[in-house]
């Protein structure tokens with residue numbers, strides 16, 4: 435009897451099953467995208483491909499951002515032309531990637547437009563008797579939309595008909611201001627745990643809600659993030675550094691994900707509110723500086739991210755801090771791979787910056803301080819951390835020192851310390867008890 439009733443009154447399908455078929459095609463004035471908003475080189479590539487008989491759409495983040503009247507970071511093109519066909523028909527094309535080959539079309543000034551062939555989700559386990567077609571990765575526009583991470587990232591824009599094409603319900607989610615994985619969130623997170631991070635990123639950046647099933651799966655699948663490849667975690671982190679870092683960092687912390695890629699550093703940031711408050715306030719300083727046109731290098735940004743975490747070690751003291759910091763990174767068991775050279779630079783910058791801070795506080799600089807190659811970076815960070823702003827063009831460590839110790843010019847202090855040390859080395863004063871200035 436129950437079965438019979440159910441058949442008469444079928445429940446509403448879950449949201450994930452309300453998939454438009456065929457796609458929703460939204461023309462103007464239903465959408466706000468104007469051709470003038472699109473990068474002219476990307477537009478030219480699409481127009482040429484279409485004239486040659488290919489499908490060519492603007493895709494991914496660009497369509498999402500244009501729909502929301504935000505400025506896209508880059509303009510990616512999706513097409514049914516294969517990478518080889520693109521290379522033959524355009525100048526300055528570089529094919530990159532091994533499994534997913536992408537065409538990069540280079541333009542003067544260093545601009546690159548990425549042109550990717552529509553592809554589909556790889557078969558989890560291709561049957562042995564199936565022809566191992568190397569092109570099995572390519573797909574239709576529909577398949578390409580479905581292999582993407584979240585619905586609002588899977589819209590296409592077709593410049594020929596000036597329309598947004600939606601296979602996955604992304605327009606509806608945009609209207610409802612929510613982030614939803616395409617398909618079952620548990621399945622999609624298990625396929626690629628980096629998507630956990632991406633959901634939080636896009637929701638945090640746009641101020642969107644996370645659809646309940648997606649949010650629930652983030653909660654239950656969080657630890658999977660630690661199983662992603664270290665290099666991909668590093669890539670994702672770099673996307674957040676230098677672009678609305680604070681809201682994403684806060685969302686990662688609120689969902690307990692920091693520990694899954696930053697190891698002990700992430701755990702400390704999650705469990706110590708004061709420590710976390712400090713790092714996000716530094717990220718704010720960085721963001722303000724960036725908006726004023728002051729760009730930090732990757733080394734400097736990483737140094738800023740790890741400074742609050744490592745600062746207590748400096749307070750414990752020690753002559754040679756570089757190995758202490760090295761050991762802290764080693765023992766933190768971060769899943770994210772930080773390239774060795776980057777880590778080494780971060781350590782050098784922070785050790786030097788601490789030296790500068792000590793010199794400022796004590797008025798007694800160490801002679802070697804001003805001859806280290808990382809002095810410019812350490813000084814920039816010092817201003818950001820101590821003053822909450824970048825240095826002006828004419829501001830240096832010397833000027834900072836002079837302001838703090840007008841009575842004791844830096845060079846004179848250094849000369850005095852050098853003399854004292856030489857005297858000590860000469861055996862005159864092994865205990866180092868010579869009074870300053872003697």
Ligand code: ATP
Nearest residue numbers: 494495496507581582583584587588626628629673
């Ligand atoms: P941003 O503005 O940060 O560049 P984006 O959406 O363009 O945002 P990208 O990392 O540049 O993000 O990725 C481009 C597109 O590729 C995304 O919009 C999405 O459609 C797809 N994509 C990226 N990463 C994944 C993933 N892990 N799984 C599925 N699709 C993905």
Ligand code: MG
Nearest residue numbers: 494495507508
């Ligand atoms: Mg992008």
